[in-house]
Ligand SMILES: NC(=O)C1=CN([C@@H]2O[C@H](COP(=O)(O)OP(=O)(O)OC[C@H]3O[C@@H](n4cnc5c(N)ncnc54)[C@H](OP(=O)(O)O)[C@@H]3O)[C@@H](O)[C@H]2O)C=CC1
């Protein structure tokens with residue numbers, strides 16, 4: 001099966017290329033670049049020399065649909081909402097990595113993303129692709145909204161215990177940290193070397209566009225309106241997200257019992273690894289892989305639960321989960337092409 005990638009020279013795109021290169025049933029058909037069409041991919045990214053030989057293309061819906069079976073959009077929000085419908089109308093399965101089709105409520109999208117939402121017809125059609133939770137819905141998706149990087153780490157870390165009703169939902173605080181590739185390849189003042197090296201920066205406090213996405217998932221899973229405190233930080237590393245999450249338990253439960261709840265919940269989900277007592281994951285332990293690793297600790301003095309959830313933002317937080325979803329949409333084993341061991345150290 002041939003896959004087209006739109007948003008060709010971005011980080012999401014080159015991670016898709018890396019993962020598709022070893023996928024047994026999908027291969028890269030076309031790579032579309034808005035800014036560098038006509039140029040060889042390896043001129044932009046020399047690490048792809050002799051691997052991707054075709055030139056970067058312009059976006060042409062007729063040609064792309066003739067030459068490809070599935071389309072991955074690694075384009076910014078606000079761009080995907082314009083381009084995805086063109087390929088859906090050609091009957092192609094589309095997987096969008098941006099935030100454009102994740103929120104069901106168009107007004108909510110506009111107020112958090114600060115630009116116009118996608119056409120309501122496509123918002124209705126879109127399936128939210130948190131693979132471990134919505135695999136049944138994903139099987140029949142034609143337009144798949146791949147989750148955000150922070151929402152993936154956050155919701156996988158919260159759902160098992162929040163769904164049980166064991167948590168005071170008003171007490172949830174998420175302290176999230178991301179490496180700089182989370183912001184994409186574009187240059188910004190806050191991500192250039194002298195600003196981020198030897199530095200940690202909190203940003204978008206109370207205003208992050210992933211807040212409504214996380215709350216939408218938690219509400220769907222519990223039937224309750226949940227308002228979270230979500231603080232994001234940029235840290236001096238290339239890849240990786242760590243979400244440290246704190247919440248009050250309604251009644252005391254031991255760390256062992258919480259771990260047992262998570263182990264049962266993720267028993268059939270190979271990409272979520274729940275750590276034993278006293279074992280807390282680091283971002284490096286999932287680097288380059290599709291794993292989400294979760295560590296758990298209950299403090300009996302405060303009766304608060306701490307959940308530490310780590311992912312590689314470009315893999316489980318973007319391209320890896322997109323391929324996991326493509327696997328599910330095509331009826332293949334969800335692990336297909338994604339079984340690489342994390343790159344350690
Ligand atoms: N980085 C991450 O960790 C994650 C990213 N995402 C989302 O995935 C998407 C891609 O992210 P990422 O690759 O990191 O971002 P980048 O900024 O690295 O790449 C996005 C690419 O989209 C293309 N593009 C930019 N503007 C336009 C435009 N006006 N019209 C058409 N194409 C355009 C450009 O490539 P070209 O000029 O070659 O077309 C650009 O390089 C974004 O929506 C992002 O929010 C989601 C989860 C995690």
Ligand SMILES: CC(=O)N[C@@H](CCC(=O)OP(=O)(O)O)C(=O)O
Pocket residue numbers: 077097098099100147148149178179180181182183209210232234
């Ligand atoms: C480190 C960093 O800046 N990360 C970005 C993640 C953006 C992203 O992935 O945006 P969508 O999921 O909404 O498309 C941010 O916090 O805005």
